[in-house]
Amino acid sequence: MRFMCGIIGYIGVKSAGPILLDGLRKLEYRGYDSVGMATFEGSGITLKKDAGRIDDVAKRERLGDMQGNAGIGHTRWATHGGVTKENAHPHASCDGQIVVVHNGIIENYSELRAALAERGHFFRSQTDTEVVPHLLEEELRRGNGIEQAVRNVVKQLHGSFALLVLCSREPDKIVAARRESPLIIGLSDHGTFAASDATPFLGQTKHVAYLNDNEMAVLTRGGAAYFDFNGNPVRKEVAEITWKAEQATKGGHDYFMIKEILEEPSAMRNALLQDRKAFTEFAHEIASAKKAMVIACGTARHSAIIGKHLLDRVAGKQVEVMIASEFAYFADNLTPDTLVVCVSQSGETADVLDGVRKAKAKGCRVLSIVNVVGSTLSRLSDRAVYLNCGPEVCVAATKSFINQVTVFYLLAYAMRGAFDEGVTELTKVSELLLKAFELNDARAKAIAERFVKNGNAYYIGRGVNFAMALEGALKMKEISYVHAEGMPAGELKHGTLALIENGTPVFLLNPTDYTYYDTLSNGLETKARGAVLIGVGNKNNTAYDEFIELPEVPEIFYPLLEAVPLQLVAYYAAVARGRDPDRPRNLAKSVTVK
Incomplete structure (x- = not known):
């Protein structure tokens, strides 16, 4: 199963609650069906979580008001276990002294869970993650500190993980560990961060260190120390992120x-x-x-x-x-x-x-x-x-x-x-992307609204335009939830023509390149069977029921210009159907687990 979640941790002199919540909002594109936070307050850990979008849960649970200067947070995309409050992260040990957030998949969790249950541990969720705080709890019972406990536990885990661990016995640190899931450390003048990527703390610091596989970090208010899973110190270079925080708004x-x-x-x-x-x-x-x-x-x-x-x-x-x-x-x-x-x-x-x-x-x-x-x-x-x-x-x-x-x-x-020639030619094309937008913004909206009740769409092209047919269909299906299929135009007759009926929208990727006449012929085949033919190219044709116009460029560059209106049609189709194009259901920005 595939998924992506977002995790963040902070320890410093500022209140962790608002910082974690702001960071989770910036991580929401990585997962958004449940959210939770845990902070150390006074003598113990406070944990709040629920199923739902971040802003909804934050309002119900008053996440931004959570006190303490150390905490961890998680925004989830469900895999193991359904979308419920119990399955939301963070997960806690039986005694509540350890809380964990996790991105990844623990492949041997079933065996670990069964063994822990036999030893008297009680599980509240159906997630793979919950075995981790229980394993850590056993390590602490053996007299280990939280750092050694994490080292011992990660060696028992099969699969991928990015872990953040907060323990009430040692509230002056957060322990982070990584194997095959991304984890970045952020270093600021008021505290230390760990997160799935740099986006959630860009407004706080641009100074980062990257954990490699089988490495861990111990975060304190004053910085971070790095080790391999055997406890050997690891030296890290501090890099500077060049992106600006406003670029992610x-x-x-x-x-x-x-x-x-x-x-x-x-x-x-x-x-x-x-x-x-x-x-x-x-x-x-x-x-x-x-x-x-x-x-x-x-x-x-x-x-x-x-x-x-x-x-x-x-x-x-x-x-x-x-x-x-x-x-x-x-x-x-x-x-x-x-x-x-x-x-x-x-x-x-x-x-x-x-x-x-x-x-x-x-x-x-x-x-x-x-x-x-x-x-x-x-x-x-x-x-x-x-x-x-x-x-x-x-x-x-x-x-x-x-x-x-x-x-x-x-x-x-x-x-x-011809590197320099390429830069020159491509710079010219970049100036036409805006023109492609201006020519087709209103047109794309009208086309999307025309087919708002259609459940299927087809994208066809030949040669390099076939790849754009695939991309146009992917954009449509992933954000509007319309079934869309992209294919080589020449393959229609080998099965897909049977699906064409009156009113079916067919996007014909057909600039005047070396594939023009063959592609047009295939488009006419769909039109003869009732399709509404939407031409995408630099030359209109009386066969087209709708036309998406591209600026004139040398024929090899048309894929770049085709991308803009295809993205716009998908965007407006999503909006017309009441979807959130930024956060399509069941999907996440990047897939960090197989």
Whole structure:
């Protein structure tokens, strides 16, 4: 099962309650079906939690009023156990002296839980996490301090975890531990933070340290000490986050999604701010590889499919694109002459990281295209190219997709020794993204509202536009909950035409490129069966019932312009149906567990 949660801890001189609540609001994109906080007040721990969105729970439970200078918090996306108050984090030991928040999956929790129950422990939830405070409780009974207790317990856990532990016996510290789930330490002049990412404490500090797998940190008011799971000290370099706190706010817009769509022109130009020498070396390593495989998930995979077309057509380099979760099943036959290129916005996608580890074990070099500096992926890779799009809060990827595709364009140019030409051409295209928005904002809204009662939509294209059909359909389904399917236009006749009926919207990705006439012919096949044909391109056609107009560009660049109106249609479809486009049900921003 896949999921993502957000955790945060703070210990310092300020009141923990408001800081934790503010941080959880900024982590809500990682999970939002329940929330909870625990703080140390006076002589004991106060724990409050419930199912529901953060603001609703905060109001009911008065989370912002919680006292104390040390605390931990969690926003959850349910996996083990349903969406209930009991299953919300934090989870406590039997005696209430230990509380824990957790992001990850403890694979052997059933065995651990059964053994603990036999020893008299009482469980309040159905979660895997709850075994941790009970195991810690037993360690404390044996006379161990909380640091040693955590070291002993993590060695019993199979699976992935980022843990924050607060203990009333030692309230002057929070213990953090990580294996295969992200955890970042923030260092400020008033206290110390730990969180799933830097977003929740950007307004407090930009100074961070990154925990690696099988490492732990002991947080105090004055800083943090770092150790491996055997208790050996680990030295950490303190890095500085370059993002600004205001970049992770809505900036007056109704939703993050529309704000981030509007940021795409500037984000795309930032993607072009690459070190010429380092980027060219990155490109040449792909070009010279005997075999190159690109692995990614979701939207990042769609960008990789576009990249596959670009590298072939522009640079004459053929690469293979694989879904990261399937890559593991082909890893046994990897050889050291295979280059693995990973694409991930967060750099924490579990399936991608699993692929990296398998590739490394086979002696392969690994390159990454990633947004978050200091992410696990960037640190595991032999080389990394950064997207430079800033924080992206909406669950649905928008500007990060634009930047991923932009990087692939620039790689194609750099492979043929034309880096500067690529920057020049792509800068011109970035200026047309806003025009694509202006041409289609009202039109996209009208189209979305026209089909507000339709339960199905189809997106078709050929060549590189097939990847955009996949991406358009993904955007529609993930935020509006409309069943949407993207496919090669030529595949319609092999089954999907049977689903077309009167009024079915079909988006035809059809700029005047090398696929134009064949794609148009396929669109007419759907129209003959009652479809409402929505043309997306630079040239209108009398066959189109609706037309989404793209500015004129050299044909190879149309995917970048197609992205904008497809994102807008999905956005307005979600709004028209009363959905929250920033927080689609059952989904989270990045998936840190397989």
